[in-house]
């Protein structure tokens with residue numbers, strides 16, 4: 001979306017551009033123009049004028065439909081199950097079981113709405129789904145989490161867990177392995193370890209620059225940390241749900257739009273020039289959002305620095321892998337009578353009398369939604385699901401043109417390391433002591449988002465040995481957001497050319513893993529290489545994209561509403577963007593939009609915000 005300058009009026013605060021950041025770990029989000037959603041609603045209304053009403057093959061109004069079955073709440077393979085049962089009814093149908101779709105569905109279910117989630121894949125979770133091979137359990141995507149093992153926390157995913165009464169066991173750690181052109185080091189999170197890294201690798205003025213910067217960002221973080229996305233909603237009801245966070249809103253009003261400015265503006269303003277400090281910050285920005293510091297908002301960085309420089313900070317990992325956290329959200333949907341259908345590919349949104357009123361599955365089955373259809377598919381994929389003419393052409397063109405982040409390469413490996421473990425036990429010390437995460441930068445001279453320049457290696461079995469057979473490790477290494485789709489486009493996955501390219505492009509990943517496990521190839525029980533085509537196929541993401549490339553200072557994320565009544569979007573294509581905490585916030589906003597402010601307020605009271613807002617006496 002091109003940047004919309006429209007200021008938003010909030011309960012007498014006048015023009016206010018409210019920035020907010022959630023998340024913790026990496027890959028987080030930006031800002032909110034509150035009533036941000038209102039601003040976006042306006043956009044949607046603007047487009048709605050031209051909307052064409054379309055009937056998309058639904059039974060005639062008035063015809064009676066079979067009620068939603070109570071039998072198996074999750075259905076695998078909609079085709080088989082659907083035979084002879086072509087229509088179901090729900091209040092809300094969610095297309096896709098990514099973290100955003102599941103957060104929205106679980107909250108709606110807790111609010112008492114009848115929800116059906118239709119997932120195309122046979123596993124729930126989208127980017128975060130898990131899978132098993134030969135006794136190893138793998139994460140398909142995210143592995144970096146924080147703010148999940150503490151309470152209170154600013155992490156919106158934890159707020160969803162609080163609200164639905166579910167959670168998983170969180171394993172904690174505080175140290176990463178970092179391989180930079182300057183050399184290898186263990187980097188712990190926390191204020192002192194960060195200063196130590198700067199002291200060690202920075203130039204003479206680096207320490208002073210870092211301190212100046214962190215002081216500035218910590219002050220800003222009072223705004224980015226103090227306004228939970230759970231308090232947001234569209235329309236005037238926001239006055240009720242956000243009123244309790246007034247002190248933060250006042251601070252935000254003072255700081256204003258600078259939170260949405262590119263982080264490089266802050267570096268310029270504070271005269272931060274030490275090459276190591278700027279490179280290090282560029283890396284953090286890229287890990288957080290898949291964009292370099294000139295595309296990352298100041299809000300994101302102020303949030304991250306405040307979070308990672310918190311005394312006693314730890315990072316988190318869900319015991320059982322990301323599959324466990326997905327399962328917890330699925331339980332949240334199902335416990336109140338909702339349903340998650342797997343292998344249920346949505347072919348079309350059903351539009352009746354100018355309103356999205358359900359979905360048609362590939363099997364032919366129709367699931368009607370009396371309230372809304374929520375699409376968790378990417379914006380590009382969502383547009384293909386809406387019947388031609390149901391959305392204004394201008395809107396379709398604008399959203400189709402949303403710039404895309406590149407895709408990713410990954411490898412999933414099952415690694416035998418009995419000998420390394422035994423040798424280390426004999427020798428003692430640190431002979432073989434893998435970290436659960438590594439970040440690798442090949443070359444500071446290249447753009448940070450150059451293909452293969454930044455690699456993340458995740459070895460979650462270091463924290464949770466149950467993820468691999470005894471004496472083995474489960475490894476996921478990836479280059480997120482920097483693999484061009486164009487070089488893969490049109491290749492036949494069965495062709496020799498494709499196999500060759502896979503090996504070539506995965507080499508940097510294998511090399512990074514080999515630095516931890518010598519003679520890697522001889523140790524492998526499982527060796528799977530994922531390409532942008534894999535992501536497109538199994539994650540159902542257009543061109544296997546990591547998400548929309550929304551650059552600070554140039555663009556803003558779209559809001560959830562569309563000009564088609566009844567159709568809303570959630571997930572990383574809409575505000576607040578890419579990353580698990582961000583998409584949890586997006587799912588939260590969509591669910592809260594569908595209930596009254598008072599219901600939302602009651603739910604807010606079940607969340608521990610740590611003395612801010614509703615939680616305080």
Ligand SMILES: Cc1cc2nc3c(=O)[nH]c(=O)nc-3n(C[C@H](O)[C@H](O)[C@H](O)COP(=O)(O)OP(=O)(O)OC[C@H]3O[C@@H](n4cnc5c(N)ncnc54)[C@H](O)[C@@H]3O)c2cc1C
Pocket residue numbers: 025026027028095096097098099100101118119120121124125126127128140141142143144145344345346347376377378381385408410478480538539540541546547570571572573577578579580581583
């Ligand atoms: C390799 C990798 C590593 C990452 N690492 C981290 C990390 O460490 N920390 C972090 O916070 N974030 C990380 N991220 C980002 C984060 O995982 C994503 O931003 C987030 O999970 C996206 O969630 P979502 O709900 O928006 O969409 P998705 O996960 O894409 O879910 C969308 C769902 O919709 C389904 N769908 C699409 N079309 C249809 C259809 N027609 N019918 C039915 N279903 C359909 C898809 O199958 C999918 O399940 C990573 C991402 C990747 C790819």
